[in-house]
Amino acid sequence: MNAAAVLTQLFAVIVAVAAAPLFLGWVNVCRAWLQNRRAPPLAQPYRTIGKLLHKEAVLAHDVSPLFRFAPYAIFGSMATAAAIIPALGLDLPFARAADAIALVGLFATARVFAALAAMDTGTAFGTLGARREMMLGFLAEPALLMVFFTASLIAGSTELPVIAGTHQSHTLAVHPSLAFAAIAFLMVLLAENARIPVDNPSTHLELTMIHEAMVLEYSARHLALIEWAAALKLFNYACMGFALFLPWGVAVDLASPPVLAGALAVLAAKLLLAGAALALIETVNAKIRIFRAPEFLAFAFMLAVLGLLVRLLVQE
Amino acid sequence: MEILILLALPLGGALLLALAGAHRLAPEANVGFSLATFAVAVLLTVRVIADGPRVCCSEQFFVDPFNVFLVTLTAFVNFTTALFSRRYMRIEEHHGRLGRARLRLYHGMYQLFMFTMLLALLTNNLGLLWVAMEAATLSTVLLVSLYRSAASLEAAWKYFILCGVGIALALFGTILLYFAAERVLGHAGTDALLWTRLDAVKDQLEPTVLAIAFVFLLVGYGTKVGLAPLHNWLPDAHAEGPTPVSAVLSGLLLNVALYAVIRCKVLVEGAIGPELPGRMLMFFGILSVLLAAFMLWRQKDIKRLFAYSSIEHMGIITFAFGMGGAVANFAALLHMTVHSLTKSAIFFAVGHATQKTGSQQMADIRGLLGLSPALGWGLMLGTLAILGMPPFGVFASEFLILTTAMREQPWATPLLLLALGVAFAAVFGRTQEMVLGEHTGRRLPVPPSLLPVFVHLALVLLLGLWIPPFLADWYRLAARMIG
């Protein structure tokens, strides 16, 4: 591991952390366009975060240190995840410290901290949100894992760079299993990032909210970190999707600036498309009842398992 | 010589106590005689360890590996039971359940019973064996009905009639045996019934006669062993008699009766081969085990519960003898020993438990551990031991029996295990409720005698972890002899 590698790694993380709110802003802009609304500025998420960071933090009486620690843990987890996911290059040193399974574990860690922090406030909404979040989590997480497994069976590895690299090199190979996996992945993405049809990020309707219920008690810098982490999570999911299903354009070696620039450009293009597609999905769907959400995710889980089976069936 | 002293001591004790049993010190005298008997038995054992088997009185009495340990065991349990009964009977007297006259009867009969059992074990003469068995029945009948309650009378009556008839059948078997022996040994008078003589010529005995004789002997002595379906007297007699009597009935008399069966079986096998007797024993064994296990499930009376458990264990032993072979016989002999020790220990504990709570109904016995920790632990550990929990010795013998059964009689293994499982659930579930929980009960006028319980359990524990070499040798020799 040399200094250059560390630097590129650092660069990748910084890009992810910096670009994540932008991506979220893009999705919001697209959504507004599709819904015939006036779009908020593209940089609105940055403004929100900045505003929150400057505010005075308000903490509920007798919350434990866990409550204050959680936002950092969540943000840290998401940033680490960004370091693992090969968004720009395949040969990042940190990517080898953890594979796809660890990545899923990382998301789970973030979720558990969020839920615990929500429970720490001891309000009815906090615990309600925690419970719902965990409920979605225990269905989404295995589905995501199955998606990874489908891909890793093709590549013979659970390392994301290896998976992406393998897919890159077999340009024309048709993997029907990946189609199943892709749909499942998309469903997981929607659920995990609190998007319609599972959750609605833009409402505060008590009876249906999930993610917002959990973070109800947070304010100022804590809330800023959480919002940022949420944006980063969406970004990460998008990059994971690219690594699994659209790995083309990710650089094998980021050593030279031109390659780096190319990789950045490809990523930006992919994100633009993905954001628009996400907005489209959110626009054409209606939010489902919270009680139907498990079915939605169970379906995703089934699809992912099916993808795995198809993979094994077609293999012979 | 020791043999004669061994027999004379309890007989003398019986006579003395029959006259002076009402004396204040009669329980102590009872203990004294039992202790002396035990001491002589130990002496005899030591001599046998040193010099090997012996006979005396023109071969009328003998000691061989098969009976030597039973003699010692009998004398030992006899002694500990006497120790236990000293306190127990005092308490009964305090509670007004027994008068002085009854105690005289009790003490006299107790020693007489010991005499008959030792006689049955030591005699070489099958006729005398029969006489001793009958005398054992007669001496215990009055002990069973000691309380003169309706239930105890009924129990004694059933005991008397059923065992009387059984013993009569055994006599018929003995006559047939004699008939067959006469044809080989000539009209030898007394000698024709000597087991050692018969053993020497057993392969020349007439098979048909011996087969019929064995049926009679098996049904006859088997009634006393408590083999199903001849067992019906057993739970009644155990439940209604005084507890020391239940302890010796279960711990000793059943053993002695089984001893008689096995002595006869050895002869019969010599004549007709091991097939038929073995199968019969196994059949009775399995039937007893199964029947007793299911009977245990519905018991309400604590002494009946453990009486059925005795039937179960006699079934196991009988089954093991039926399988035959060195290991199974070894295990059966070991099981006889440990069952005797454990079951009598349990009855000691049960006796005091019923005295404390004033009832034999298990529903009334609660929280012994709180009432008297030693008593509670005694009953708990005894029960666990009898259920075959290691590290107690019962497990050792059951281990050997079950593993041999897997080899010799695979069909029987599931049945045995089913029975053991059911018995475990039945007995342990009830014992737990009696030992643990909130307690009810009263203080006893005399502190209970729990030393015998723990001495017995310690021995059983020892046998589970280590069997002394001389004992193992006896078991091995006897096992080889039994075939």
Add this chain to the structure above:
Amino acid sequence: MAEPAVLLNAALVVVAGWLAVGAAGLLRPHATALIARLLFPLGALGSIVLTAVGLAALSAPPATRILPIGLPDLPLHLRLDPLAAFFLFLLGSASTGISVFGAGYFRAGAGTSPGLLCLQYHVFLATMAMVLLADDAYAFMVAWESMALASYFLVTTQHRIGAIRGAGFLYLLLAHVGAIAILLCFGVLQGGSWQFTFDAMRGADLDATRATLAFALALLGFGAKAGLVPLHVWLPEAHPAAPSPVSALMSGVMLKTAAYGLLRVTLDLLPFPLWHWGAALLALGLFSALFGVIFAAVQTDMKRLLAYSSIENLGIVFAGSGLALLFHAERMPLPAALALAATLYHCLNHAMFKSLLFLATGSVLHATGERNLGRLGGLIRRMPWVAWTALVGTLAIAGLPPLNGFVSEWLLLQALLLTPEVPRPFMNMLVPLGASLLALTAALAAYVMVKFYGVIFLGQMREPALADAHDCGRLERLGLLWLALACVLLGLLPAPVLGLLDGVSAELLGASLVHPQASSVWKLVPLSAERASYSPLVFLLGIVALLGASALVATRVYRRRVRRAPPWDCGFPHQDARMQDTAEGFGQPIRHIFAPFFRMHRELPSPLDAVPQYRVTVEDRFWSLLYLPLARLVTRAARLVGGIQQGRIAVYLLYSFLTLLVLLVIVL
């Protein structure tokens, strides 16, 4: 490196020492201070020695020894090989923490006296060690059943409570049934040699049918001890009944002896592995795991919740050993070694975090007297030591990186991913399904543990009395810290641990996972670096660095002012602690989604009720489908048998007469 024989002797000395410590407790049964200050720490010392012995023996060649006790023809055979050494290490390391905790925890109470408890506790430890050391069937059975007995007495410490007696009875009964099955299994295993030493069994000649029978019996016997569904019913009853250190010992260590036994029989004693054993084990294990975690999610008693979670974890262990067996049968040594390593690793992890959590519940129980989740809450503010150490356990058991629970799950998933290479058409299809079940189980475990931790330690106190709760004592803290530290270390240093496990896989499978060129202390590379790797330390460093950076940014660069205020009441000013989501509430989605698993009774209030009440009880279907019918069957049989004894002497005579006649007819 010590001589193997010395190690075995050292282990025996520890066993003897434990027995002596126990006996010493009996001398002064009510001297609580003596027992707590002296005897339990002495026991812990023994545990440490045993840990060292296990660690040393992991890489030593097997040592054997014969003691002249036991049956005359079967003296006590002992053997210390890597497999036994691993479990001794587990026993020692977990019990160190538990004993230290126990030193502060046990005190004079209504139940068993401290001295007796000390005896039972140390006998329990000693018998567990003997189970691991035994090298013949008799010694194994004696140790096994004595272990069950000792733990039974520990479970029924508070025997005045009827439910606890019931739990103890059920426990011992199932343990006994299991022991009978194990005995039968040994009976089959000896394979005609009629030698009951394990050595003879290793050399025994078995055909496939007999071997399968032996396997099935072992599964039944050890499954009953491990709480494999449907033999699990005793576990959620017995664990809550026992004092918490005992629950910890039972759940953390005793259940592992079942795993040990199963591995010993399947991989060591049976002459060859068959793939369908592995498949059966995998299926049963996974079902158990899912079943356990689903039931854990709906529990409202904290110890019952942990007990069901133990069913889950043992299910995972069994699934792992099934996988190892499957690979082994298909002659795939490396995957087999990987699965075995995952299994053993999970055993070790579970020993640590489950013990930790049980001990934490013990402290909570002491401080509050409550086991019901509905009456707890907010304890992190009153019991910080317990709460923070329990947090480590919670995160570990939830399988979150970089703690230890994640490592074993990761290894197991890696192993599962190798199943498509199994050259057997059906297996390579079904096993990915297994992977999905495992993933679901792991995710549900996180759900359960969030519920557990959140309801007990976080939020508002649901009862005013909880405000008086006190933190645990110094020794208890030490015990908790020990186990928490173990969770962290096992999570951060998987590569050295895997290296230690190599001795076991070398012994049982003849395969080694350790490649000197690929692995380092920091990096776990089970098969090849291309395939998968995991370096928790780097990982942790990454997280900490990013976390620290964000914290720095948030607090230094911007304002650090903090104001305290009441939580937002959503416009409803009468919020109180009872309005928090409850344990039942947390169970609701699970009850909803997995409805077919449960037998539910709901009491819904009618609109007219003056005091409306809602009650829901969840029962195990296996009770009504399996156990109750069985009990009814036996009762019916007993009634039938009882009918033959109806008091009339004439009838009894008739029995004798008929017996006589029938026998006479037979001999004629």
Add this chain to the structure above:
Amino acid sequence: MPTMPLSGQYIHLFASVVLLLSFAMLAQRRIRTLIDLFALQGAALVCSTTIVAWTGDQPHLYYSAALTLLLKVIVLPLILYRLIDRLQLRWDTETGLHIPATMLIGLVLVVFAFGLAQPVSRLAGHVTQSTLGIAIAVVMLAFLMMITRRKAVTQVIGFLAMENGLFFAATSTTYGMPMVVELGIALDVLVGVLILGIFFFQIREQFDSLDLHHLERLREE
């Protein structure tokens, strides 16, 4: 068939008498008559034993015969008589089974007993060879009687009749058991009856009756 010596014929005669008396006892309802029949059976036994002793030149059988005479013909019936006088028993009205049916079963038993004795008897070299069948039959008939009777006293008489059968077997097939054994047996029988006597009073005291249905309480319900 070779003609049998006169003594053998006598033995057969008495054997038949014993069997006949067994049947008579099976059919009898009155207790007094039952005791008479029992005494008669004892007498027949004495006769047959004496003849066996004489023909077989077995002096100790004379003692046996004398003992039997004393015990079973004189002492036991007397004790029984006194018992029923003291207890004021007359009838044994209830039998468990219809009497003709009992007789029929008895008949089957006799056939079975003879069949059972056949292979054994063929071995017997002396005059008593076919008496074994009768002895077994007597034992079985006595057994049957015990099963079918409802009163304690009749059950005891059945029991004693069974002993008669045994004694008959012992003397007629084997020239008697060794003397020690015989004495032991006699002692046991005597003690047994004494104990029974005690019992009767205790039972009577307790239940006011000797009906066996009072003694049916201990059972598995």
